[in-house]
Structure formats: C-alpha cells, structure tokens
Amino acid sequence: MTRYVVAEAGEIPPGGRKIVELEGRSIGVFHIDGDYVALLNRCPHQAGPLCTGKLWGALEATTPGDYRTSRPGEIIACPWHGWEFDLRTGRSWCEPQRLRVRAYAVRIEPGSAVHDAEDATAPQPGLVPGPYVAETYPASREGRYVVVDLGRRPAATRSPVSPASGTAPA
Amino acid sequence: MLAPVQERTAKAWTRPALIDCDLHNELHGDVLALLPYLPARWREHVETFGVRPPAGGFYPRFMDHRADARPPSGRRAGSDVAFTRSQYLDPYHVAYGILIPLSPAGGQQNLELSAALATACNDWQVAEWLDREPRLRASMVIPFEAPDLAVAEIRRRASDNRFVQVQFSGRPQEPMGRRKYWPIYAACEEYGLKVMSHAFGSYGQPITGAGWPSFYLEEHVGPAQAMQANIISLVAEGVFDRFPALKIVSVENGFGWLPSLMWRVDGAWRLLHTEAPHLTRPPSEYIREHVYLTTQPMEEPDRPRFFLDLLDQFGDMTDHLLFASDYPHWDADHPDEAFPIHLPPQLQRKLYFDNAAALYGLRGRSEPAE
Numbered sequence: 001m002t003r004y005v006v007a008e009a010g011e012i013p014p015g016g017r018k019i020v021e022l023e024g025r026s027i028g029v030f031h032i033d034g035d036y037v038a039l040l041n042r043c044p045h046q047a048g049p050l051c052t053g054k055l056w057g058a059l060e061a062t063t064p065g066d067y068r069t070s071r072p073g074e075i076i077a078c079p080w081h082g083w084e085f086d087l088r089t090g091r092s093w094c095e096p097q098r099l100r101v102r103a104y105a106v107r108i109e110p111g112s113a114v115h116d117a118e119d120a121t122a123p124q125p126g127l128v129p130g131p132y133v134a135e136t137y138p139a140s141r142e143g144r145y146v147v148v149d150l151g152r153r154p155a156a157t158r159s160p161v162s163p164a165s166g167t168a169p170a
Numbered sequence: 171m172l173a174p175v176q177e178r179t180a181k182a183w184t185r186p187a188l189i190d191c192d193l194h195n196e197l198h199g200d201v202l203a204l205l206p207y208l209p210a211r212w213r214e215h216v217e218t219f220g221v222r223p224p225a226g227g228f229y230p231r232f233m234d235h236r237a238d239a240r241p242p243s244g245r246r247a248g249s250d251v252a253f254t255r256s257q258y259l260d261p262y263h264v265a266y267g268i269l270i271p272l273s274p275a276g277g278q279q280n281l282e283l284s285a286a287l288a289t290a291c292n293d294w295q296v297a298e299w300l301d302r303e304p305r306l307r308a309s310m311v312i313p314f315e316a317p318d319l320a321v322a323e324i325r326r327r328a329s330d331n332r333f334v335q336v337q338f339s340g341r342p343q344e345p346m347g348r349r350k351y352w353p354i355y356a357a358c359e360e361y362g363l364k365v366m367s368h369a370f371g372s373y374g375q376p377i378t379g380a381g382w383p384s385f386y387l388e389e390h391v392g393p394a395q396a397m398q399a400n401i402i403s404l405v406a407e408g409v410f411d412r413f414p415a416l417k418i419v420s421v422e423n424g425f426g427w428l429p430s431l432m433w434r435v436d437g438a439w440r441l442l443h444t445e446a447p448h449l450t451r452p453p454s455e456y457i458r459e460h461v462y463l464t465t466q467p468m469e470e471p472d473r474p475r476f477f478l479d480l481l482d483q484f485g486d487m488t489d490h491l492l493f494a495s496d497y498p499h500w501d502a503d504h505p506d507e508a509f510p511i512h513l514p515p516q517l518q519r520k521l522y523f524d525n526a527a528a529l530y531g532l533r534g535r536s537e538p539a540e
Binding site: 045047053079080081082 | 236238500501502504508
C-alpha cells in the first residue's frame, strides 16, 4: 500500500486537523499534542463527514455522580448524529469492540525521503508525494513532512485500550 | 480550518424518488423573523412584551442541527430555502418535501397572539418557501388550543392546496380526541386536510407518563408515550366515527410500538366495550384506517432482519408508513442509510413515495431517475 505526504510538519497545529483526499477516500489527519493520527472521513453509522466533527474529551462515570474527564481533544463526535470515536484508534466510544472507523498510521518523515521519491533518478518504492505537496510546495531535503500510510493502522489499534473500562480487552 | 463538506453529486439512483414527510423550515432569528408578517397591533406587542410559550417543551442538548447544515450566510440551519434545496432536495433525489415549522407560533399562552403568529407563520411559509420551491408542501400552523381561531385560519388557507395538513404539537393541553378539538377536525375533514402531530412541544404536559425526567436522553425516547395516548384518545372518543374521512399523521414518534398497542387496546375493548358503546368496531380497525406514521427515528433491532419481522406485524398497514428524514435536525435520517436492512423493491417504493403520494394527493413517479 501507498504512503502519502499530506502536509508539512508544523502546518497542522496541536489540536488541529486537515482533511485530504487520498485514492478517492476523504481522510482526516489530526495532530494531538505531538502525535498524528488519521481517520476515514466517513462515519460507519450513516456515512456522515465524521472528521469535520467536534473534538472533545473523554467523560466517564463509573457510578452515577462520579464523573471523570480525561484525554481532552482526543474524542471526535460526528457532526450529523454525534456518534463518538477515539481519534487514536478509530474505535467507537460506546461499542469499541464492535464498531470502529478505519484508522491509518501517520508518521513524520524527513524531507529527504519525499524528495527522493519525487526525483526520478532516485525512486523510493512505496512513497508517493501527495497531490497537495506536489502542487503547493516542493519537498526539500531539510523539511519534515506528515505522511499517511494507507496500508497500516496506528500502533494504538494493535494493542487497544477499552475506553469504557480503561483496560486492555480480552 | 476545515475542508468544505463534499456534497453528493449526480449518481445512478437505485431507490425511488422520495417524499420526505418531515422536513423542517426554521425561523431565522426565531419569532423576530415573523415581525414583517404581523399586523402592527401584534408586531408592537411582540416588540414590547415578547412571547411566552408554555414552559417545558424543550430540553437542552449538545446540538440542535446537523453541524454542516448551517447555510453559508451563517443563518440558522433550515432557515434558507436555497440551501435546503442545494444541500438536501437536489442531491437526495427528493420529489416532494412536507414542511413542518417548529416555532413559537400557534403554541402561545396568549391565544390571540398565538393565532396572529400562526397566520404570520403561514404567510412566511408561502412567501419564503412555497412560492420559491415547487417541490415543497407545508403544514399549516394553527392555534390548536383556540379551536374557533384555528378554524378561521383553516378557512383562510383552504384554497391554497400547498397546505396539506394542520399541525399539532406533541402534547396539547388535552388528549387529542377530546371534544374541545372537534371543530378543528370538522374543518379538516371538510377541506381534506390531514391532522399532523409532531413529536415534542408541550402545552404543559410532561414528556413521559411518569412526569418530567432529568435528561434529554429521556425526552428523546419519550414522544411515543404521548402519541400512544393521543391515538387511543382519538379512537375512544369516537372521533373517527364522527369524522370518517379524517386522517391522523404521527411524525417523529416512532412506529414499531403500534402493533402491540393495537393488540392491547383491542383486548381492552373486548372486555370494556359497554363503557364505550359508540365503538362499533375493534380499535385497531379505526387505527388501520385513519392513522399514518413517519419512519424517523427508525426503530433499529439488534438483528437487522428483525426489522422485516416488525414490518410484517403491520400487514396492510405498511401502506400507512411514510418516509421522513427530519432534516436538518441533528438526529435526521440519511435517506440512503435510514433503513437497517435492504427493503424489497415494492415495499421500498411504498415507503419512500407511494404511501405519501396517495395520502397527500401528490402526483409523480417513484421510479429511479434516468
């Protein structure tokens, strides 16, 4: 599968996001306090534009009256019906084991890799500059870039944490 | 900075054109939008005193509307006919939309003000919606707690057949079958108008039969309780014997509960018919003839195939189920994602188009567009 450059590092501020189109799919790329994640911009409920939704935190209550907030800005609510998803895993907040949206691995990569990929004399298989980069600014060897990997899920989804219990599921 | 939401463009439709039986037109600036349509006497009253609907009809919630439904003008979602056209009517292959304005008009504690606002709201619907978009039909706002004034409004609008029904809130002052409302039903029968009750909105009654709950979650699932009581009341009071052509449309109250309600009330009638001897037939027969229900919010069983089992319980009454989206509200159903299971083609045509076309006398074709 293919990796795409979608932004210059620093372009998406912490708490910010950028919606891109890769291989015909609308994808939201999010910056959470130094980490980057990407989700398919299509809610599994009724196909709403999930990644344009409001970001808020996790609000939990183990018993009525005992409320706990955590992880500000890491839960996204679909703008159509408010279904919530964990940005880091794509898992739904209410039914994390049953329902999730596709999440993609995102890394910050040095410009040399991107530059080499654009240079016909030094192709680097599997790394393709995204259309945004190609049109907007040339990749420089010194720069650093946000790269979405359509073939990989983020590491967090491989050792999922259940938001409801805070423990790893069986 | 967010990318603009991608609108759906032309596609090969596999479903019929639809008639949306719950499409909301909202007042930008709430009641102030009606000032230009009010006579000076009431305009000055509203500017001086404001309005006072009965309390309790609204629970605060996390969002009122689909977040992307606000028009580019920044006006309230659902307040701009051009944007409703471009975001909803055109891309979703909508043949007709039945407007339901949820506004302070018609539901005021001051009944004469209520009537003045209802008239203004209907004039606003004509000028800013019906005259601008031929696919739209409207629900007539009436001061339903003042039946004499309501009948006057019905007679005033009777010649405009773009008004297809009158609008009741979810919880009027009394159960809907009560004698007080009969003059309204007589006028509706005379002019072929349906009587529609939209979920929520209160003239003082709580959302549940047990009283006022704490959470919007409770309100959100509550409207069926009031509608069940209203349907039973309409039957028990003999309204359908007195007004045999009357049709009741229940909007946004769900529908999955109706079969078991009919079993229950038929059982009670067999035991208790001497108390209400005017009921010459089982209550379910009146309901099957006179009551229509919209689909949103859809009941969604854990196993999608149970949805077809549920429809089986309706029998011929699947002819009385009407597709509704509730656009642009936050809990609106996407027309192509609404049903939990793929419907057989004949049933799909009925629910999306034919049932509403027959009820409201709307013409057109339900086949997929070329």
